[in-house]
Amino acid sequence: MKQILLDVTQRITERSAATRSAYLRRVDAAIQRPRGSDRMGCANVAHAFAALPSNDKLRIVAERAPHIGIVTAYNDMLSAHQPYEGFPAVIRDEAHRLGITAQVAGGVPAMCDGVTQGLPGMELSLFSRDNIAMGTAIALTHDVFDAALLLGVCDKIVPGLLIGALHFGHLPCVFVPAGPMSTGLPNSDKAKVREQFAQGLVGREELLAAESAAYHGPGTCTFYGTANSNQMLLEAMGLHVPGAAFVHPHDGLREALTREAVRHVLAITQKGRFTPIGRQVDERVIVNAMVALLATGGSTNHLIHWVAVARAAGILIDWSDFSALSEAVPLLARVYPNGAADVNQFQAAGGPGFVIRELIDGGFMFADVATVSAHNTLRDYGRLPELAAEGRVAWRDLPPDSGDDHIVRRADAPFSETGGLKLLTGNLGRAVIKVSAVPATHHVIEAPARVFDSQEELLAAFKAGELEHDFVAVVRFQGPRANGMPELHKLTPPLGVLQGKGFRVALVTDGRMSGASGKVPAAIHVSPEVLADGPLGKVRTGDIIRLDAEAGTLQALVDDATWASREVATISDAAVETNAHGLGRELFGGMRRNVRTAEEGAVTWL
Structure with a gap:
């Protein structure tokens, strides 16, 4: 071992x-x-097995x-x-x-x-x-x-x-x-159509056709x-x-x-x-x-x-x-x-x-x-x-060798000597990143922050052409206490487009990115979340952020005195109202209030 x-x-x-x-x-x-049917009262047993065929009742109760x-x-x-x-x-x-x-x-x-x-x-x-x-x-x-x-x-x-x-x-x-x-439409082809749609190069009809061919x-x-x-x-x-x-x-x-x-x-x-x-x-x-x-x-x-x-x-x-x-x-x-x-x-x-x-x-x-x-x-x-x-x-x-070593490899000839996930620590808290899909040239990103309070804000900025430069997208108020920690998978296509154009981009968020985390470096699950006074809430647009997946660090490059003097951003009343109501969200208010941190499993039952 x-x-x-x-x-x-x-x-x-x-x-x-x-x-x-x-x-x-x-x-x-x-x-x-004792066994359930032996331990329980007769009325309990009768209720439990009332709908079963008589032979099944006999097996359970008499034959045990x-x-x-x-x-x-x-x-x-x-x-x-x-x-x-x-x-x-x-x-x-x-x-x-x-x-x-x-x-x-x-x-x-x-x-x-x-x-x-x-x-x-x-x-x-x-x-x-x-x-x-x-x-x-x-x-x-x-x-x-x-x-x-x-x-x-x-x-x-x-x-x-x-x-x-x-x-x-x-x-x-x-x-x-x-x-x-x-197998349907290859996932890589589906991703290309998504990026084309994000750029306005294809319409909804083409996108729906691709998605329906992938999920079919x-x-x-x-x-x-x-x-x-x-x-x-x-x-x-x-x-x-x-x-x-x-x-x-x-x-x-x-x-x-x-x-x-x-x-x-x-x-x-x-x-x-x-x-x-x-x-x-x-x-x-x-x-x-x-x-x-x-x-x-x-x-x-x-x-x-x-x-x-x-x-x-x-x-x-x-x-x-x-x-x-x-x-x-x-x-x-x-x-x-x-x-x-x-x-x-x-x-x-x-x-x-x-x-x-x-x-x-x-x-x-x-x-x-x-x-x-x-x-x-x-x-x-x-x-x-x-x-x-x-x-x-x-x-x-199974045979000694893989059926396709572009997909699966032996332990003595791996794709990488290390695993596909990394822990990041620094003055922004603790986060994780999936590095296995990120090109090595993008494992380290240092760029100015652009702060957003929702994924919709980022998507709007992308559509307006405001993101044609190097930047680190900081998407805050996405943790479990804020709004249930939704996946932010919709951000993958636009950020992928910008990376494809040669810009140095990354995502830093207290939300989730999903099991489909892809080629754009994303420091996710930042804990503690901003609504729990997490330091990610101290970031301001223009701050230089360094995400270093090789060293395992996530830092706002702000001098100590300035950083210490800053207050953590507060969520707007409008956002609180939006997150708390509609489509059943009211019923989950107790979970939002009681949930543990992401690193504690975001459990609501402790």
């Missing part, structure tokens, strides 16, 4: 000793209780067969979640074949960030994660289940389901993905954003059936993998293999997830989400841990926006299995962690599933 991996894990373990011990005590206490709860994020608005419509029937059928029962315990909301980008609904996006966690808790709090299957794919949905499941840490759990959509069918969007990073991390945590992440929804293997999830969750409810999720997700498993994120240049959103996931298991991590690992973990994958390939090409080149095998063999991952797989080892996730006889799944070893 690489020493840095051991050092970071030890540091996390020591930091988390009290909270993790308290969490495990609660898990163990819940495990010691395992009863599986299904928590689903199905809706047919999200392309990635539309395939889930038929999953409960498949799961129930497989459960009956195995002599057990399954029941949809509840559904959770699932919003599409692609629909709400740049719109007021995006201000509910981050908080929807904790809403989903609470929805998961409501579903499972019926407390009649011996295990759970969790159906979700996209950005906030998987972290929300996982946070919710970890609050029921006494249950064995398996996550059941639905797979990516087939059931399944996850095919770029390596937050949704697909979720799937990579679940593989690295051993919470999927091995290799389930990136199989198309309509591939025959997909149904076989879904049925296999029922067999896997049944296996880990048995005495010899009992594996509750609260015990399974330990400090080493969290570190494995962090390594997988760094090695694939995954979504910056997970520097928020996985901090929250870890906290749900009593484990305390922060951005310094990510930064330390990033200095030693090699970058093994280039998938758009870090390269030209989409996730289908990534899968064809070896996908998560190839990456996990290389990381284990290179000493960058713990292989001897608990998983839901048949052999209870992470090495199972370094293999490839395929359809076998009678609709079953078999796994085969």
Whole structure:
């Protein structure tokens, strides 16, 4: 094992000793209780199973067969979640074949960030994660289940389901993905049309045609954003059936993998293999997830989400841990926006299995962690599933070399010796940057600040032709307390246009940039946020800002006396009113008031 991996894990373990011990005590206490239908009153049991067929009632109550709860994020608005419509029937059928029962315990909301980008609904996006966690808790709090299957794919949905499941840490759990959509218009071509539209070179009709050709069918969007990073991390945590992440929804293997999830969750409810999720997700498993994120240049959103996931298991991590690992973990994958390939090409080149095998063999991952797989080892996730006889799944070893070393590489010949994410510190606070997609010539930007209080202000300045020069865009009042910390993905095309014209540009913000963070250097998640008196609020238009991704610094080059004398900017009454009302934003006021910082996972439940 690489020493840095051991050092970071030890540091996390020591930091988390009290909270993790308290969490495990609660898990163990819940495990010691009698089964739900034995523990509950007769009226409770009758209500729980009233709608089930009589044979199922007999299995649960008389035969005491395992009863599986299904928590689903199905809706047919999200392309990635539309395939889930038929999953409960498949799961129930497989459960009956195995002599057990399954029941949809509840559904959770699932919003599409692609629909709400740049719109007021995006201000509910981050908080929807904790809403989903609470929805998961409501579903499972019926407390009649011996295990759970969790159906979700996209950005906030998987972290929300996982946070919710970890609050029921006494249950064995398996996550059941639905797979990516087939390849459409290449992501690089889509990005070009977006930039052309931003410049007024093409109209709305051409832009809509390009977007519709890129997002065109059931399944996850095919770029390596937050949704697909979720799937990579679940593989690295051993919470999927091995290799389930990136199989198309309509591939025959997909149904076989879904049925296999029922067999896997049944296996880990048995005495010899009992594996509750609260015990399974330990400090080493969290570190494995962090390594997988760094090695694939995954979504910056997970520097928020996985901090929250870890906290749900009593484990305390922060951005310094990510930064330390990033200095030693090699970058093994280039998938758009870090390269030209989409996730289908990534899968064809070896996908998560190839990456996990290389990381284990290179000493960058713990292989001897608990998983839901048949052999209870992470090495199972370094293999490839395929359809076998009678609709079953078999796994085969991957070849020694990648199917395409422009997409995936061996650990001894990486794209980079360091990971795809960096921590930035300085007199503007703490921030993160995704460097894997940024050209090396743009890793250091020093230019005058142009301060904006909203993304709309920046877009208006771009359209007015006011930004044809070197500058650092400071977009403030975008943190979780201010307006729910929306993604600012709409800023990518105009800033990309300006960079393409040869200007030295960068973005600095207390907001998020999204899992699609691209070629423009962006220091994001600046903490503390401006509304919490963060120093980013001291920046004035014209100040020289230095963003140095090589040194890991983010500085306003203002003399100390002037900097100390400045007041932090205050948000306007009009902005407060706008952020607090309309499209349901009123209902999330308590979350905005109580939310922790981005580096603390932006959690609202502590």
